[in-house]
Amino acid sequence: MVFSSLIFLFGFFPICLALYFLAPNLKVKNIVLMILSLLFYAWGEPVWVILLIFSAIVDFVNGQLIDKYRGQWQSKAALLASVVINLGLLATFKYSGFLVENINAITGLGLPVPGFSLPIGISFYTFQTLSYSIDVYRGNTQVQKSFTNFLLFVSLFPQLIAGPILRYADIAKQLSDRRTTLKGFSAGITRFACGLGKKVLIANVAGSLATPILDGDLSSVSVLGGWFSIMLYAFQIYFDFSGYSDMAIGLGKMFGFDYGENFNYPYIARSATDFWRRWHISLSSFFRDYVYIPLGGNRRGLPIQLRNILIVWFLTGLWHGASWNFILWGLFYAVFLILEKTFLLKVLDKIPSIFGHVYGIALILIGWVFFYFTDLSKCFRMLGIMFGIGANGFTxxxxxxxxxxxxxxxxxxxxxxxxxxxxxxxxxxRLDPKSGKLNMGLSIGYNMVLLFICTASLVGSTYNPFLYFRF
Known part of the structure; x- marks a missing residue:
């Protein structure tokens, strides 16, 4: 079930709101929200909801052990168990087939390739539960005593499928002490409507225009056709994913939760460094805090820092999918981040900003070619076309x-x-210095019109994919 579906908008969500606000107190509200979140996940993954609950049990128990035996070997053992089990599950379901295929290709062994279906959202909730165990071990957050509250943290349906990746420390207090205000609920509706509009009215349209070109016969694509189709895909993936994040943040507000921002206008970036401060913020901050800094960050000299960048961006690419194109996409950014770290940012700072924006957009669009094509031959074919090699003319x-x-x-x-x-x-x-009445009137009108247009679009179209479901 996706947020931009009619069954969610006019079925699941209204029922969810009614049951939640009819609950007499926060404890019951949490139980209701937890059950509904598990049902939401089970709608698309009736079997793998067991895996989600198992992952929550593992980290809840390990969190208790880490806290109980703090400073002793048992605490380290519990942390190690959390890391091994979480990453083991992720590796088994997401990467085992890819690993065996590459072993077969290199050795010719012909080992049977595992055929696991990828549980929806496993990359997101695995990182969330893992970060909880690490933060408890580091003393950055207190251990959660209630399994109901912990399972609610793991399974919260607004962000369960595709983030933002939540840190337990960021919402720990909200699990046991929160309330929904009229202002917060209104802001949540507006944010949700904004995200829905991004997804339905921009991402879906861009995807319907880009897919026939990118999935078609590339021999007929011109230079401008290549750049234009990738630009359309750039619109699709940004408004698809940021729209989902907006909807998740809006839904969270309606239930009294405050989630961190996940996007900050990434397409105005002037460099790869700037882009990754603005794109999928919760993921890049996760790798920074749990991989880059523990490896030494930038504290051990330039060679170690460059090594750490390569490791982090290899893992960032791999996180997105078990395919070489995602690894190349991550390493592509690693190369430019290293160049910017060593000298390129200094050059960009000295020239007019327009050149930085052109460089940034060109870099981002080329990066999306690696991201889109899992078939590397088609990937490099498209890159060649965009630079005039094998293109069907300029336009x-x-x-x-x-x-x-x-x-x-x-x-x-x-x-x-x-x-x-x-x-x-x-x-x-300027129109209304107090802004109150005008803001409220505009918000209500905006939300109603946008919901009506989005509903009409969904009724009249069968094209409604969500790209980050596969991650």
Missing amino acids: DAKTSLVFYNNLPFVIVAILACLPLKKLVRYGIH
Whole structure:
């Protein structure tokens, strides 16, 4: 079940809200929300919900042992057990087939390739439970005594499937002490509507335009056709994923939770470094805090720092999928992060910012080629086309037709990538210095119109994929 589906919008979610707010106290509300979250997950994964609960049990028990035997060998053993079991489950279900395929390719052994289906959201909830055990061991958070509350933390349906990746420490207090205010609930509705609009009205449209080109015969693609199709995919993946994050943050607010931001206008970045401060913030901060810094970060000299960057970005690519294209995508960014760390950022700081933005956009679009094509031959074919090698001319009639027929959409998508919210708020404040009544009226009207348009779009279209489900 996805947030941008009619069954969620007009079935599961209204029932969920009614049951939650009818619950008499926070303890019962937590139980209701936990049960509903497990049902939400079981809708798409009726078998693997057992794996989710097992993962929660493992880290809840290990958290208790870490806290009970703090400073003793049993505490370290419990932490090690948490790391081994969590990463073992992730490796088994996500990477075992990939590993065996590569062993067979190198050795010719012909070992049977495991055929596990990938449990939805395993990359997200595994990192969440693992970070809890590590933070308890480090003393960064107190151990959770209630398994119900811990399972709620792990299974919360707003962010269960695709993040943001929650740290237990960030919502520990909210599990046992929170309340939903009218202002917070209203803000949650607006944020959810914004995310729904991103997903349904921009990501879905961009994907429907990009997929026929990218999945079609590349021999007919021109240079501009290659760049244009990847630009459309860039719109799709950004508005798809950031839209989901917006919906998750909005849903959280309706239930009294405050989740951290996961995106900060990544397409205005001036460098790879800047891009990864703005894109999938919860993932990059996870690798920073639990891999990069423990490896030594930038404290042990430049050679060690560069090694650490390579390790982190190899793992970042691998996290996204058991395929060489994702590994190359991660290493692609590692190379440019290293170049920027050594000299390129200094150069970018000295030249007009427009050149930095052009460099950043070009880098991001090339990166999405690696990300999109799991078939490396098609990946490098597209890269060649974008730079004039094997392209069907500089431009072509089909690309021109698609571009001009969808020019208003392209303009809207570009504008939606820009931080225009501050300008809108400034305009509202100029119209109404107190902003209260005007803000409220605009929010209600905005939400109703957007929900109506999104519903009409969903009713009239069968194209509604969610890209990050496979991660």
